[in-house]
Amino acid sequence: MTEPDALTELRERLREFAAERDWVQFHSPKNLAIALSVEAAELLVHFQWVTEEASQRLPAGQMVQVREELADVLLYLVRLADRLGVDLVAAANDKIEVNARKYPSGEVRGSSRKYTER
C-alpha cells in the first residue's frame, strides 16, 4: 500500500476544512486566484525594503511570519488547483521540462540570458 503524497493529503484536509464550514460557496477559482495573489504579496511585504543580501538572513521573528505566508500561498495554490482539477506536481514537472528546453544549460550558462534580456 502506498502512502498518499503530502500534497494529496493537504488537498484532502482543505476539502474537509471548507466543507465543514460551508465555505465551498466562496471558493470559486476566481476568488481563490485573488486570494493566492494577495498571499504572495503579503509574503513580498517582508522583502520590500531589505537588500537582496539581507533577504538571505532575515531576523528569526520575521522568519516565523514568512513561514506562515509561505504556508498560506501553498494552501491557496493546492485549493485552487483542486477546484480546477489540475495535478500540481505533474504540471510542475512538465514545466521544468519546458524550461530545460527553453534555456539549455550549455547555451545560457554564464550569460544568464533570461535574467538580463527581456
Place this chain on the structure above:
Amino acid sequence: MTEPDALTELRERLREFAAERDWVQFHSPKNLAIALSVEAAELLVHFQWVTEEASQRLPAGQMVQVREELADVLLYLVRLADRLGVDLVAAANDKIEVNARKYPSGEVRGSSRKYTER
C-alpha cells in the same frame, strides 16, 4: 526505503537546474519573492474579467495556460522555501491547525464570518 516526497524531488530538480545554469546568484529570497508574486498575478490575469461562475469552466485552451501558471507558482514557491530553509509541507500543516482554532466549524458554519467581516 522510503520514496522521496514529490516536493522534495521538485526542490532537488530546481537546485540542479539553477546550479547548471549558474543562476543561483539571481535567486536571492527577495528576487524569488518578487517572481512568485509576478507569477501569481499572471495566473490571476486569466480570471480578471470572467464571472465567478465562468471561472469554474474555463475554455480548454485557457486551461492549458492556467496549468502552466499554477506550475510556475509552485516552482518559485518551492525554490524560495528552499533558499529560506523552510519545510513547506510542515508549515502548511501547522497553518491548517492555526486556522482550525481560529475558525471553529461549530461557530463559523453558515455565518462565514471570515468572508463577510473584516
Place this chain on the structure above:
Amino acid sequence: MTEPDALTELRERLREFAAERDWVQFHSPKNLAIALSVEAAELLVHFQWVTEEASQRLPAGQMVQVREELADVLLYLVRLADRLGVDLVAAANDKIEVNARKYPSGEVRGSSRKYTER
C-alpha cells in the same frame, strides 16, 4: 501664472517627505515597484471574497480603508514615476490613444472582445 497640477504637487510633497527623513536611499525604482504591487494587493484584499455586485456598495467603514489604500497606490505610483523621470499624465493620455486604436468602438461594441477572448 499657472497653478501647479495636483500630481505635480504630490510629487513635490513626496520628494520633500523622503528627503527630510533620509529615505531616498530606500527608494530605488525596484523597491518602489515592489511597494506599489504590495499596496495594490492590500487594496485587493477588500474585494477578495465579495461578489462583483457587493463590491459596488461596500460598508462605510470598509470604504475608509479602501480610500487609504487607493491613496497609497497613487503615492507610490507618483514617487516611482518621479524616480524614473516619467510624466504620468502624458503617459496615461498616450496609452488611451493606443487603446482607442486597438479597440475601435465600432468594432468591439457589444462583443467586448477584450474581455471574452484572450
Place this chain on the structure above:
Amino acid sequence: MTEPDALTELRERLREFAAERDWVQFHSPKNLAIALSVEAAELLVHFQWVTEEASQRLPAGQMVQVREELADVLLYLVRLADRLGVDLVAAANDKIEVNARKYPSGEVRGSSRKYTER
C-alpha cells in the same frame, strides 16, 4: 474659469471610453481592483531580476514598456476611484498627513525605522 485638473480629465476620458464600448458592465470595483493589481505586477516584471542599482538606469527600450505599464496602473486606479466615488488627490493628500504624523522627521531621520523594523 478654471481648467480641469489632469486626473479629472483622465477620469472623463475613461468614462467615455467605457461607455462607447459598452464595457461599463465589466467595470465592477472588484474586477478593476484585480486589473490594477495585475498591471502593478506587469510593471514589477521589469524589475524582478535587476539589482536596485541597475533599476535606476534601465535600457531605453525597456523604459518604453515601463512607461506604458505606469500608465496602465494610473488608468485603472483613476477608473476604480471613479467607480467608488473617491477623490484620489484628496485621499493622497490626507494620507501624506497621516504618514507625517506617524513618521515625524525628527524621530525617524537616519534610523529609518519604517524600513528596518516591522
